[in-house]
Amino acid sequence: MNQVNEFVFLFRQPALNQNPEKQEEIQKKWMDWIGGIAAQGKIASNGLHLTPEGSVLKTGGVVTDGPFVEIREILGGFIVIKADSMDEAITLAHGCPAIDEGGSVEIRSAFA
Structure with a gap:
């Protein structure tokens, strides 16, 4: 019997302003894709959606505010999935x- 592991998918996306119709189309793609993973019983946690705004605390107590114009991608959110291996998680x-x-999906093994 295979041991089931948990993996985090971190979603990095270009910082784009899109019209409402395009946003709705993209939202449906997300729902369909995540629904397909859920139908396989592979979702451990729906994670969270993240706003593009935030703050970064750096060495020396320096705080910078977002959005972060110096980067081309934003961290849009994450989910936690269950898979037998990194290869299955990538699939x-x-x-x-x-x-x-x-954008991209960063895949990391998770542990408690």
Whole structure:
């Protein structure tokens, strides 16, 4: 019997302003893709959506505010999935709408 592990998918996307119709289309792609993973019983946590604004605390107590114009991608959110291996996690990441929009999915093993 295989041991099931948890992996975090971190979604990095270009910082784009899109019209409401395009946003709705992209949202449907996300729902369909995550729904497909959920239908396989592979979602451990729906994670969270993140706003593009935030703050960064740096060495020396320096705080900078977002949005972060010096970077081209924003961290848009994450989910936690269940998979037998990193290879299976990578397979589940295929089809992620972030990739279609020029972004990426960072896949990391998770542990408590």
